[in-house]
Amino acid sequence: MKKRLLPAAVLATALALTGCGTADTPSTPTPGASGALTPIKLQLQWFYQAQFAGYIAAVDQGFYREQGLDVQLLEGGVDIVPQTVLAQGKADYAVAWVPKALASREQGAGITDVGQIFARSGTYQVAWKDSGITKAADLKGKKVGNWGFGNEFELFAGMTKAGLDPGKDVTLVQQQFDMQALLKKEIDAAQAMSYNEYAQLLEAKNPATGALYQPGDFSVIDWKTEGSSMLQDAVWANTDKLNDPAYQQQTVKFLAGTIKGWAYCRDNAQACRDLVVAKGSKLGKSHQLWQMNEVNKLIWPAAGGIGVINDADWKQTVELSLTTKNQTGDTVLTKQPEGLAFTNDYIQQALTRAKAAGVDVNGTSFQPQTVTLTAGGA
């Protein structure tokens, strides 16, 4: 519990509830006016891992501090919904996937996408090479694993696009968050994130050879090439508070620090991996480096600058959210998002700021590394 590291009342703490210096502070003090840092909370989607390396690096390397912000990262959990935490005012910003956040918006969460950090989707459907499954249409008649809980819509959109009726033409199987079902051939194709579950496959030992599974053992359906990908990790802000000039300023500063953090992790993947590992991630070093590298691929190169919401991608995400039915016949959204669902105003200002500070916000020359995974990702 890192809060205890705060100097305030170390001994008096254990039960002293507010003594830990994390009590609510007025939300809009003049940032940096008196040299005091503005405390900010960012709610992540999950435990510390390289998926959030940019934020972790921005905290650790002092990029937020440069902006006059004291950012505290809040880890996610099984039942923690970042956009809900944000809407309830328990965090100042949140990282969330666009379709899920839009669904929460439709149910009344007042949140706005202010920075589309991941420009590309990292969702795969992975099958065994010898199954002959290489595209969505090949899933016909197969047992198809999916995560459910709103993580499955790219798969369903892809199948629908390929002319399949997900309810009839495939056998849908609720998939756990590990890849055992695919390895045991209980399912023919499994959902996987390029930066996580796919790596887990390549960290597992093939009993037939005694060596790790190789990419050549699997075939991957990438929803980006199937045209059914949706926008994922974005920074969300509180819509109401965006009317407040102080919060607007703070948002620009927060995004500027975030941009610098991700640019740092693009250029220093190993260092960022070490930062994540030092944060106490239980995933191994090679796994984290793989994740860092894959996440970088989802961000860079960023033609319009990191975080800018591309109109066409946004439209595709909303369109698929409105039209794609999952096995229970639900769509993500029932109507077009109302109000301020996204804005590029703040990210543009932040990009200007970052560029002025000499940060490469496009990463045109970005080259992914080749990461060698070890057994168990250790």
Add this chain to the structure above:
Amino acid sequence: MRRVLSALIGLVVLVALWEGYKAVGNPDGTVLLGVRILPRADDLSMPHVWDMLTRLGRPELTGGRPVWRVVLSAGLFTLGITTLGFAAGAVIGFLLAVAMQRFRLVERGLLPYVILSQTVPLVALAPLIAGWGGTIWPEWMTVAVIAAYLAFFPVAVGMLRGLQSPQAAGVELMRSYAAGWWRTLVKLRLPASLPYLFPALRLAGAAAVVGAVVGEISTGTRGGIGRLIIEYSREATSDPAKVYTAMLGAALLGLVVAALVSLLELPLMRHRRRVSVVTM
């Protein structure tokens, strides 16, 4: 001595069952009419006990602490939370029971809600309480509150039964002594409730463990065994034995709490005899 022996035998039987099933079971599991009735016996689903034990000895990650130390310190962390939750739950349950015994109205009004409280799913409750973490109390308190929430129930209900257990003759005897409510409580009802209290406390202990582990999983509170189970289960694809090391830790935690609760009974044991005299 005999108890230790029988516990050991139980452990051996458990291991023998696990390994025995692995030896004879179908690696692909037994499927009847499309429903899997017996689990897969392959190493991915059911690692050898030996593999789990050796996994405990190997480092968690390259260059890291051995798994057993990680599991142990996580277990201690969760034990602390469990103890706090258990204590708070037991006190609250006790006070509720006394209040319900004292005032019929409170019992009628409160008991349905006490029962209702346990039907609220933790998944709904945890995020709600989790929001308070970090603002009005440290995050681990959230988990302790969830543990207390599950632990108070058996104590409240069991204790109420216990307090109401003295026969009319006993109560009338006290009345004939002109003993007030307080005296009757201390001299008659509390001693009489002990046989009800002990099983209730054991249930509360188990509930507190479940609450703490599930609460940690739900809120992602770092440091404890619940979080470890989630983290390790993500690696089940490539390192199936690792998940079971965390489960072993959780099982050990349950045993320790059960033992601690029975220790709690020791100083109260001597009252037991008196109880039977009074309630005769």
